[in-house]
Structures are given as structure tokens and as C-alpha cells.
Amino acid sequence: MKKSKTYYLPFQLLPLFLMIQLSVPQQALSQKDSGNQVIKITGTRLTFPIFQRWSEEYTKLHPQIKILVKSGIPSASADILIVSHHLGSTDVKEGQAAIAITRYLQLPIINSQRDNVSTLQSDGFTEDELKKVYFQGNSDDYILPPEYHFVVYKREKPACASIALANHFGQQQVDIKGVGIEGDDQDLLEAVKKDVKAISYNNLGFIYDIQTRKVVDGIAIIPIDFNENGKIDEDEKIYSTLDLVLQYAEKTNNPKLFLENVNVIVQKNSRKEVIDFLQWVLKYGQRYNHAYGFLNLDKKQIASEKEFLSNIHSANSGNSSKSISTNYHVSND
Structure with missing residues (x-):
């Protein structure tokens, strides 16, 4: 009967081995708390109270998501930019899209x-x-x-x-x-x-x-x-x-x-986490608006904005041949 061999890690390599083992869970945790799991929001500060409430309620349902709502985030690096005035053609850049999310x-x-x-x-x-x-x-x-x-x-x-x-x-x-x-x-x-x-x-x-x-x-x-x-x-x-x-x-x-509308500007190639959050706000978040002095969108506008977001998601997922040709979708009447 052939005896199995036992291999021993050289003593000199033991600290390196332990360091690698300990670093793996921390690295995984770090990745979980950054990147795709963080949604950064900035813009009109008067809207921060309602966005904070939406964020709190949403992250209760999706604890893996972290939402930052604060000033000082460069607009170029924000996932969601809040603009609470009439949108002109120069407000929404190439590659961006905008919808109304509430009113004030x-x-x-x-x-x-x-x-x-x-x-x-x-x-x-x-x-x-x-x-x-x-x-x-x-x-x-x-x-x-x-x-x-x-x-x-x-x-x-x-x-x-x-x-x-x-x-x-x-x-x-x-x-x-x-x-x-x-x-x-x-x-x-x-x-x-x-x-x-x-x-x-x-x-x-x-x-x-x-x-x-x-x-x-x-x-x-x-x-x-x-x-x-x-x-x-x-x-x-x-x-x-x-x-x-x-x-x-x-x-x-x-x-x-x-x-006036409270509008949000996003990238047309926004991550699924961003689109999902905005879809939730349109479907469930309106119930919190009155508590903070904001008005609800009417049902017709909500349906229209949700469809527009769905088209963005479909285009990003490759599930639709329909391109998002317009930069903004909100009514500026």
C-alpha cells in the first residue's frame, strides 16, 4: 500500500499565507460596499429631506444598497442629479436623460x-x-x-x-x-x-x-x-x-x-440599481411626499415616466432594439 505524502508549508511563507486568507473577506466586503452598491445623489438642496426619506425606506428593503444624498458631490460623478426648475435643451447633456420625480x-x-x-x-x-x-x-x-x-x-x-x-x-x-x-x-x-x-x-x-x-x-x-x-x-x-x-x-x-417639477438627470447607460431606485420612487415613494411639503405627480405622468425608465433599462440590457433618442422626457408646461 502506497503511503500518501504530507506537504508542509515552509515556515517562512506562513505569515504571507495568513495575510492572504484574512484579506479575502475584507476585500469582498469592501467591494460590496462600493461601486455598484452605492448610489450618489446631489443637486437642489431643498429636495434633500424627501430624497433622504425615500433613501431610508428603499434601503430598508434593499440593505445591500447604500444611497448618499448630499451637496458637494461633483455633478459629473453623481448617479442622480436633482434639478428643480424648467429644463432647457442645454440642461440635459448628450448621453443623459431626465424625468420628473415629484413637484413643489x-x-x-x-x-x-x-x-x-x-x-x-x-x-x-x-x-x-x-x-x-x-x-x-x-x-x-x-x-x-x-x-x-x-x-x-x-x-x-x-x-x-x-x-x-x-x-x-x-x-x-x-x-x-x-x-x-x-x-x-x-x-x-x-x-x-x-x-x-x-x-x-x-x-x-x-x-x-x-x-x-x-x-x-x-x-x-x-x-x-x-x-x-x-x-x-x-x-x-x-x-x-x-x-x-x-x-x-x-x-x-x-x-x-x-x-414646478423636481427633475432628476441620469445617464442613459445608468446602472440597474439607479433605475430600480427611481422606479420605486415613482411607484411607492410618492406616499411620503406630502409629509415633507411636496406634491405627487398625477397617475398619467407617473406611468409615462416609469415607461421611459423601463426603456432606458431595456436599452442598457440589450433586451430592446428601441434607442432612447430624446434627452429629457419631463413636461415643462
Whole structure:
């Protein structure tokens, strides 16, 4: 009977052998936590609260996925870029695609300690009056009446919300008259709280306390006189709670409201993990929108955006001969 031979690892190679054995699981773990398992999101900061909530809920279902939502991520390296204003042809580059993922609303706001708050809230402002306040001010060719004398506060640098507001009035952000505020929309809100003559604009998620659903302290909303009869009628009194505003906006889509899409830009060759997350947001994530002051997309638009994402996935998988010829799919009406 032939004896089997026993081979021994030379003593000098033992440390190297152990190092290799120990490094393999760590390397595998490192690969799991990086690369395809991480989705990086950046862009419009006012949307971060809802994107954070979507991410939290999604990763509960898919713990192998890590989602980073933060500013400072270079747009070129982001998997998802949030752009919350009307998209033009130059906003979406070659090889990219865009869809709407939710909507948001901005309202005109003033300091709640202003001496004629009650009058302003009972009379309201027409759309044209707001345009004159924001874009003309006390210019040489247009002198505002005394009751309309405000200090307009705006964002110092280009920002999605300010661009969206200006676009609503057919203007550019640089056309907004007033004092530029550094920082974000929260800083803009704080500037209004500190100046009794202030007027500005902001989104529902900052104007209202998302816990109490009431307007935050120090701020008052100027109602919009939709029918332009010089007073705020009962059916125009929609601002007492966050939920009442959301209900009215979704039901009417009143064109005089400062409504805008929250769009996301992705690469046409995006990874499956990215497309799957966005599909989940469209199908299941809308239920969290109202809690953070965002509006739902209507069912028809959701179906359309989901189909567009499916086409991107099919084209990337080689399961479809249909090419994605258009760069963006969102409605900019």
C-alpha cells in the first residue's frame, strides 16, 4: 500500500499565507460596499429631506444598497442629479436623460410683524402685482404704492427655486430685484424673519412646520388673488395648513401658483440599481411626499415616466432594439 505524502508549508511563507486568507473577506466586503452598491445623489438642496426619506425606506428593503444624498458631490460623478426648475435643451447633456420625480410649490412670504399684514392678507396680491414687486420694485419707470413698499430678498447665487420663480413670470433669476442672500433657502427664510419690511418666496417644506403643519413663526403668507377681484374670497383661503395648500394645488393645478417639477438627470447607460431606485420612487415613494411639503405627480405622468425608465433599462440590457433618442422626457408646461 502506497503511503500518501504530507506537504508542509515552509515556515517562512506562513505569515504571507495568513495575510492572504484574512484579506479575502475584507476585500469582498469592501467591494460590496462600493461601486455598484452605492448610489450618489446631489443637486437642489431643498429636495434633500424627501430624497433622504425615500433613501431610508428603499434601503430598508434593499440593505445591500447604500444611497448618499448630499451637496458637494461633483455633478459629473453623481448617479442622480436633482434639478428643480424648467429644463432647457442645454440642461440635459448628450448621453443623459431626465424625468420628473415629484413637484413643489413656492409662495410669496413676508415678515409676520409687518404693520399691515392683515390688510395684505385680506386683499391679497394678483399675479401681476407680485411680478412688479419682485422684478420692478421702486424703479424710475414704475413707483410702487406705499402699501407695496418692501425689501425684496433673493438668493445671491443661481439656485433652482429662484430660477423656477423667475421662469414662472417669464423672467430670468438675474432680473429679480432685491438683496442677495448667501446660503440656501433656509437662509433666505431667516432673512425675512429678521426684517419687518421683507418680502421673498420659499417652498412649502420650509414655510410650514412639517410636524404641526402650520406656518412657521415669524413668517406670513401673502395670498394670491386668483380671480383678481381685489380681495381673498373664501375659496382662495387655502393657506391655514400645509395639507390644505397641497390638496388645493393637486386638485386644481392652478396656473397662477408657482408650481414646478423636481427633475432628476441620469445617464442613459445608468446602472440597474439607479433605475430600480427611481422606479420605486415613482411607484411607492410618492406616499411620503406630502409629509415633507411636496406634491405627487398625477397617475398619467407617473406611468409615462416609469415607461421611459423601463426603456432606458431595456436599452442598457440589450433586451430592446428601441434607442432612447430624446434627452429629457419631463413636461415643462
